[in-house]
Amino acid sequence: MRKPEVFRRDQRQGPAARGVAGPRRQGVYIAAGVAVAVVLVLVAPVARLVTPGVVVVPGSAAPAADSPDPPPVVRSEYPPLPADSRYPDRVLPPVNTTATGERAFNSSRPDGSPMRFDPCRPIHWVLNPDEMPAGGEQVLREAVAEISAATGLAFVDDGLTTERVDDDRESVQPQRYGDRWAPVLVDWVDNSEVTYPDEEVAGVASRTVVTPSGTPESARYVTGWVGLNRAWFTEALADPARAPVARGLMLHELAHLVGLDHVKDPTQVMHATSDTTGLGDGDREGLAIAGAGECYADT
Template identity: 40%
Template sequence: MGFGLAVVALLCSLVFLAGAVLYRAQDDDTASAAAEGATEEVAAEAPPTTRADGRLAPPPVAAATDDPFTFFTTEADGDPVAWDPCDPIEYVVNSARAPEGAMGILDQAVAKIEEATGLVFVDEGATDEMAPVGDEVRPDSDPGRYGEGWSPVLISWTDAMADPELDGAAGLALPSFRVAASEEEVYVTGYVEMAGDYAADLIAAGRSADVLGVMMHELGHLVGLGHVTPSDQVMTDDPNSTPSEWGDGDRAGLALVGTGECEPDL
């Protein structure tokens, strides 16, 4: 990919302990009722238009900065593992425990990650698929549920009762890569989990911006960024800070993971 930057590689699933943990619900009543009518069928959007360079959107540009960023995973040469910018990142949503207003917040977060990376996300609708728990592994493809090809990214609004990994956490994310014919590692799918009970408390307290910051943070992991220390960056590991605007370091890292190579043979 030719980025040639030395950064810290994070080789494991990253769980973000956001400020939302301070507002944990006392019981399940704060989460919304399970979404009715969620099915395995998805309603596809119109496919994005391809540019002359093969990308679906212009490549991102970020100003030079001394603010830090890290990558979730890197290749042997230090380049970040990234998504194919010539294919959309399709996603489905399980909104079973989504509080009121959560879907609008997700839309805002997706728009912000698209703008910063030049990657294109496509909403493929609702699903009743549950994120993997414990030692379970989500398959990269699931023809019985989603047809041929890679499974769409799964975005779940859930809680610690459904997934104990969310106990004390506001969200988590894990992308999955495969090796392309070019021998580059390329992300092909993944999943994001958001703690619906935490989000419900924050929204009720008028702190929807904090929920937006958590969702942006988890989408940052999904597209390939790791944690940093400064609390003014969305990708901070400070559990008491949830910025909802990208910092300069965030933007620099997101620009780099957004300039991966097209991989037509993957």
């Protein structure tokens, strides 16, 4: 049987993981207690086409619950406030959108607010271009720009890296990146690195939470990484009919990166199993909220 449709399914790892269980693979999933890895999986076509471009899988609605981020990283010292922090001012204006729809966040703090990045500093990111699919960089950069516009979070391209995604990725790597939170890493991974026994994984996204003051109220995202399946993107981007799906998948992963979780509405890019190619109203509302977090001056 062919595998003509995308079936996205996330699998969560880490001590707080719940929902779909999957075998843990070294070198793929981020370490327990550091972040939640979110995985997109392609499997056999049990999906049916209900509206143009939207694929749903009967009986497999997206998980509605948040997947809690694991306990925060504990360090003896945190890096200093970055020089490009605009604290107490945002780098970019907040996004005011009238869009409303279904949206969900990966985890929440005790006051009910979602876990977010600090909008008063840019999110630095680096790209490992090793065996990057043709067209992959353009789709990635367009998606980063779109997520930035939808969140009001500034993204700063720090260039290329040779770092690979890793279970035990350090959130601060002084020798590689200096005394600061390591930038978000985007890396192309192969099937041997992101494979379940009978499934092909299209992408992985994770975030790192820290609580510098020791209180839950200080919890925030400071970095993360995205692993993109090289073979899947190579194939999808080479097919004009499927390239828009690759774009949607890129948006899906980057939205996970900034804290969004799955929803049940199949018209949203954050639906777990649909072939959506662009942001829906719920996605836009969620991303605007994801970009409206608190600012910090402590690290």
